[in-house]
Structure formats: structure tokens, C-alpha cells
Amino acid sequence: MMGVKQVIPRHGILIGAALMVSVSVMPAARAQNGEAEKLLKGMADYVSGQKTLAVTYDSDIEVITSKLQKIQFTSSGQVQLSRPDKLRATRTGGYRDVEIVFDGKMLTVNNKDGKDYAQIEAPGTAEELIDVLRDKHGVVAPGADLLLSNVFNVLMTDVVEAAVIGKGVIDGVECDHLAFRNVETDWQIWIESGAKPIPRKYVITSKGIGEAPQYTLRIKDWKTDVAADAFAFKADPSFKKIALGDLSDIDEVPQGTTTKTGDKR
Template identity: 25%
Template sequence: MSALGALVGLATVPTAHAQEPALPVRPALSEDADAALATLNKTLSASELSFSAKTSRVYLNESGQPLHIFHTMKVLVRRPDRLKIQVTGDDGANDLFYDGKTVSLFSPDRKVYSVMPAPGGIPAALTEVLDRLNIDFPLVNFFGVSPDQSLLRKVVAGWQVGTATIDGVECRHLFFHQMAGTEMELWVENTNAAIPRRLIVTYRLLPGQPRFVAEFTNWDSKAHPSDSVFAFQPPADAKQVELMPAVAPGQPRRQ
């Protein structure tokens, strides 16, 4: 297989390379969308945070047929420089550990792992990993120094569509136009915490207009994880491999 290329649980689709216009001075946001993002920023900026996510995405196989792949994630964050993401899905299990100095990617199924230096905190570490794998991961915006600004980085306009009920909780339904033909829909609780409940990203300019969908549960800002939780200790029978760009699902994996 491509070394750790199966870490597609953290991927959506290859990053689009369409010509992008210059960033606006400030995106055109409605008052209600701006207020919701300001509240969301406080929630996502908590020094300690954990949540779960169920994700799905669409990809095209060799014949151009759109297919779906599903994953479940458990995320644990301790700002500014600790992160653990456990992923299980249709293509197996993969874990990411960040201890403030290095990022370790581990596939329990395949017994392979990769380690790379990544000082500088969570946002810089994730950016380095995603650049190395050449993949896009919309949830990376949740871990920015200012999550609301990370979410708005390529947004040109946004507004509140209305409200919707998710698992018995009233949520604000927000819509954002991003550059390069990308659209983002975000549902946050209509409370003073604005906890995210659902995210959909649609890539209009990519073949098949693939989508990334995430449903969030189990938000907790009172976790107190120790350093050992974020430290990766490779099993004795695991093999270290070089980190390579991810192989999209549906393509043959090299053994």
C-alpha cells in the first residue's frame, strides 16, 4: 500500500486547484450568521475539547461511478499543542497522535505507522500533515487559533438560511459561499454555545461535485487528558513507513 495512504478517514477529496480570486477584505456576512460564528468561536476555542463525528463523502471510482465512504471519528484536543484523532471506517482504522513535537499516524489494521516532526502547535501540525498527504480535511478549521476566522478564510458571503431541529435541538442553519466553487453548510445549536451539529461541504468544480458530510455528538469541554494520551508508542510488531500522499478510495492500493 502507499505508506499510510489509507488515512483517508481524515480526507475528503483532493484539494481543488482552480484559479482563486483575491480574498475580500471581509466576507459579506449577514448579522445573524456573524453572531452565530462569534458564539461558535468561543466554544471551539476551549482549552480542552472532545467530540465525536460520523462522516461520509462521495468519490468517483475508475469508471466515474460516484460511491460513498463512511467513517467515525473520536477527537480529543488540548490546546495549544496536543491532539488525538481516532478514525474507524469502511477502509479500516487509523489514528493520529500529536504530542507537541511530532505527529504520528498509525494504522492498527495494517500495523504500520509514520512519524514526522511538527512543532508549532495544532494548526501548523495539521497543515503540515495535510500538505504532505495532499488532501483536504474541512474539520481542520475547528482547530485554528481563531476557529471562526479559519472557517471564514475562503468565504466570500454567508447568511442564516433558517432553523432546523436535529435530535430534538433547535439549530441555526448557516450557508457560506467559498472561493473555487466550494459551498459550506453548517448547523449550530441555537444557544449561547452554538455547538456544531452538522457540516456539509460541496465541491462544485470537482468531477461529480463530491460532498463531505459530518454529524457531531458528545461535545465536552471539561475533559482533562494527560500528556500520555497524546503520546504514541508503536507496538512491537508495527513497521515504520514513509508518509506518502493518500490514495483515493476506489483506486488499487499498492501492497
């Protein structure tokens, strides 16, 4: 849920198998831009048309150590959204347990590990809040791009190639598997086939960094009903209220780890 210190700019496999994939997929990519964009646009329209959302997720973020060892950190959480101006997001991992709550007027960052929380006035929409958190405070909600009303335009920024790879199955649900390329990143998305084109899996790969680290988001549950009191924050009486800048490290990667993966999420 929380941003990382170094991010991708926004926007053993058998050799024989790797060669076969490169031969069969790449020509299709050049011919399928229109179909891939059509499927992505269908997902974007469906998601942005939902007034309320409640989503649970798992996420993996890969880092590269100074010894060029790839390490993966895994978290789980929930995102609840009520357009236009309410948002709640949680992330629980092996190192941090954090939530943000926004009721249209007040933003709360609740650091459960540190037993403290911070609040600032932040009137506006949830989309404006997402930008403020990311740009000014380094706090990124999971899959934030997927929540935006202009999600299609955001995702398609700087895309140079798109392909329909085929079908995939995520948690027993058949999905359309799409792959896109930017200059510095490759990203894939699996969209549920049928009348509810829900994003089920989202992977971003850095091409400009050695070892090609990835960020992966897997959406497990997708509901459109949210409890009326979901965006009300009630502080734990044992927690201390502090200034936002005084919060301890709330990153999803522990301190001392060199981070090498993405913010298009």
C-alpha cells in the same frame, strides 16, 4: 481523517420543491449576511475558547466514478485536542483504521490495518501540525478548520454570500442552520442554539465538479474533559516501525477510486 488525492479548492428532488426553495431562500441570503456572520463568530469564539476538547464524529465523503456514478464512503472517529500542542485523531472506516497522535514533540501515524506506524519529530503547536500534515503529507484531521483558533477568519475566506436558513434538529438538539457560498464551493453549518454554540453538522459541496459531490461531518459528542494520558502513544509490540513515506495507503477512499470532494474540513 486522512486527506484525499483530489480536493475542492479551499476555500431526485421534485422540480416544484426546488423552485420554491430557490425563490424563498435566495432573497433572504442577500439580507442576512450580518446575522449569519454573527452566529458563526459566536461559534468560533466558543470553540477557540475551549482549552481541551474531546469530540466523536461520523463523516461521509462522496466520489464520482469515471462512469459518473456518485459513491459515498462513511467513517467514524474521535478528535482530542489540548491547546496549544497536543492532538489525537482517529478514523475507522470500511477500508482503513488509522490514528495520529501528537504530544507537542513527536508525531505518530499509526496504521492499524497495515500493522505499522511512523514517527517524526514535529515540535510546535497543534495548529502548526495541522498545516504541516495537510500541506506536506496530505494528511487532514477531520473538521480541522473547526479546531483552529482563527476558525472564523479561515471559514470566512472568499465567502461571497451568507444566509441564516432557519432552525434544524441534529441528534435531538436544536441548531441554527447557516449557509455560505464561495466561488467554487457552497458550505453549510448547523450550530447548537443557546449558551453552547457547538458545531453539530458541516457540509461542503463542490460547485465546479459535475454531480456536486459533498463532504459531510456530523459531530455526535462534544466534551471538554480529556484524560491526562490521552496523548501518549504506546506501540503495539506486533507492529513494525517504518518511515513516514513508506506507510501504505491510509486514505479514507480506497485506491482506484476517483476522488472529487473537499479539503475545507
